[in-house]
Amino acid sequence: MSRAYNFSAGPAAIPDAVLDRIRDDIPDWNGTGMSVMEVSHRSKEFVEVAERAEQDLRDLLAIPDDYSVLFPQGGATLQFAMVPLNVSAEGQSVDYVQTGSWSKKAIAEASKYCNVNVVADSSDKNFTYVPQEESWNRSENAAYLHYCANETIAGVEFPFIPDSGDTPLISDMSSTILSRPLDVSRFGIIYAGAQKNIGPAGVTLVIVRKDLIGQARPSTPSLLDYSVYDKSGSMSNTPPVFTWYVAGLVFQHLKEHGGLDAVAELNERKAKKLYAAIDDSSFYSNPVRVDCRSWMNVPFILQDSTLDAKFLAESEAAGFTNLKGHRSVGGMRASIYNAMPEAGIDALIGFMREFERTNG
Numbered sequence: 001m002s003r004a005y006n007f008s009a010g011p012a013a014i015p016d017a018v019l020d021r022i023r024d025d026i027p028d029w030n031g032t033g034m035s036v037m038e039v040s041h042r043s044k045e046f047v048e049v050a051e052r053a054e055q056d057l058r059d060l061l062a063i064p065d066d067y068s069v070l071f072p073q074g075g076a077t078l079q080f081a082m083v084p085l086n087v088s089a090e091g092q093s094v095d096y097v098q099t100g101s102w103s104k105k106a107i108a109e110a111s112k113y114c115n116v117n118v119v120a121d122s123s124d125k126n127f128t129y130v131p132q133e134e135s136w137n138r139s140e141n142a143a144y145l146h147y148c149a150n151e152t153i154a155g156v157e158f159p160f161i162p163d164s165g166d167t168p169l170i171s172d173m174s175s176t177i178l179s180r181p182l183d184v185s186r187f188g189i190i191y192a193g194a195q196k197n198i199g200p201a202g203v204t205l206v207i208v209r210k211d212l213i214g215q216a217r218p219s220t221p222s223l224l225d226y227s228v229y230d231k232s233g234s235m236s237n238t239p240p241v242f243t244w245y246v247a248g249l250v251f252q253h254l255k256e257h258g259g260l261d262a263v264a265e266l267n268e269r270k271a272k273k274l275y276a277a278i279d280d281s282s283f284y285s286n287p288v289r290v291d292c293r294s295w296m297n298v299p300f301i302l303q304d305s306t307l308d309a310k311f312l313a314e315s316e317a318a319g320f321t322n323l324k325g326h327r328s329v330g331g332m333r334a335s336i337y338n339a340m341p342e343a344g345i346d347a348l349i350g351f352m353r354e355f356e357r358t359n360g
């Protein structure tokens with residue numbers, strides 16, 4: 001069997017060790033004579049999985065006790081609506097930073113429910129930077145301040161955590177969660193879809209400060225109300241058991257490999273190598289301001305875009321999949337989440353150099 005180096009932005013690669021464990025577990029999980037997909041979510045065995053997953057995540061991120069960890073469905077996109085429905089009153093102002101396609105989508109969704117003030121916007125330079133915090137035009141009484149910590153499409157990552165003062169800070173961390181240690185206490189809510197650094201799509205991670213739970217608007221559907229998840233251990237209806245189980249295996253795997261300090265060291269090294277290879281060449285380039293370059297998503301364009309199709313075909317044939325950039329940016333994008341081994345980066349750099357040598 002040969003595994004591709006999968007550079008997909010999501011659903012993304014899952015660690016080989018976790019896939020091996022899933023394969024072994026499938027026919028007879030935990031001595032039940034069933035796969036995990038076939039057992040009741042209310043069984044003792046599954047409740048243990050859910051509790052362990054939460055505890056391991058709490059250990060990894062050092063989540064303080066005054067935060068709840070929720071596992072709803074609906075992806076990060078549903079959080080674009082759940083956040084305003086739970087944390088703002090009708091007609092109230094909310095602040096959003098617009099740094100790319102995902103924050104733009106969050107803004108469009110929130111605009112259905114509240115009065116959105118865009119405090120800063122980097123569309124003037126095609127979303128290639130994060131505007132200086134001092135220039136943000138914040139409202140006086142915003143219910144919260146929202147930003148996307150890592151814009152997956154343009155490969156722009158905040159090099160700082162905004163200082164929101166007493167206003168709850170809310171972040172979409174779908175494509176950066178678990179890539180490095182994080183001071184959770186700075187946030188009101190952190191949310192992330194699973195399909196990058198957590199596991200398969202289907203479960204969403206929401207870390208929410210407890211005082212922000214229980215304020216949903218009266219018309220909020222039950223399954224969009226954080227308090228319903230909080231009270232039921234995210235089991236008020238049937239949860240996505242398989243995804244949750246895999247997420248738990250990924251958390252265990254990260255703990256066994258030195259936790260987020262070790263993950264961060266490796267991620268930084270991987271990203272630096274790839275950016276250095278791009279910057280050292282006049283054949284490839286990356287347009288993002290250097291201090292905002294993402295560790296997780298590395299877009300790069302070929303000087304001569306007529307070679308794009310050839311690059312993609314040859315890279316695919318060489319075992320590097322999903323390198324095509326998002327249509328709004330063009331060129332290529334290498335998403336190098338936690339599960340991408342350093343050897344995959346080295347191999348990609350080798351391929352890029354050889355392609356440049358033969359086509360440059």
Ligand SMILES: Cc1ncc(COP(=O)(O)O)c(C=O)c1O
Pocket residue numbers: 009010074075076077078102148150151152153172173174175193194
């Ligand atoms: C930063 C970011 N936010 C939100 C989303 C949407 O996530 P989902 O598909 O889980 O709704 C994505 C998906 O790739 C993303 O990268």
